[in-house]
Amino acid sequence: MTAITRDQVAHLAALAHIEMDETELESMSSELDGIVGAVQSVSAAPIDDVPPTSHPLPLSNAFREDVVGETLTNDEALNNAPDAEDGQFKVPAILDED
Template sequence: MSEITPDLVRHLGVLARIQLSDEEVERLTGQLDAIVDNIAKVSKVATPDVPATSHPISLENVFREDVPGDMLSLEQVLQNAPERTEDRFRVTAILGEEQ
């Protein structure tokens, strides 16, 4: 016998303040029943000797050390700049007059 009934789905809809049509109640009854059945199957398999995990593969930090490398010269940085002023990029002002 199914644990999820149309009356239970309607009650859950009321609690969630969701108005459900009869078609939605019918569809959700089947979907929620399948979810509950699958949870029950997993609960049978999850025994105390099986450790709980959040990921199937253990996670580890794969980042390298942050070590500074070769840097570009100022000329290399600015060589393709559309406009420059001395040793800086020249850009159009984007702030409004209120700033």
């Protein structure tokens, strides 16, 4: 039994203002019928005893404690900078503001 007919595809194409010739209509109805069949086969899978999940594998929190470690001083951070001004990195302007 065909779930998607050529006439249904023609109707949807007309609603979407898509021009399709006879070959395209036949091809599209066949492809859509295959898709509907695949969805029906997945829908028929026995899932009554399968609990709903958001992920196929159990996940655990992989975060570590946020501990402040050794940091650079401002002078150390700017030491190898190509250009600095007033204690900050100086970079070329990328926006033309008039």
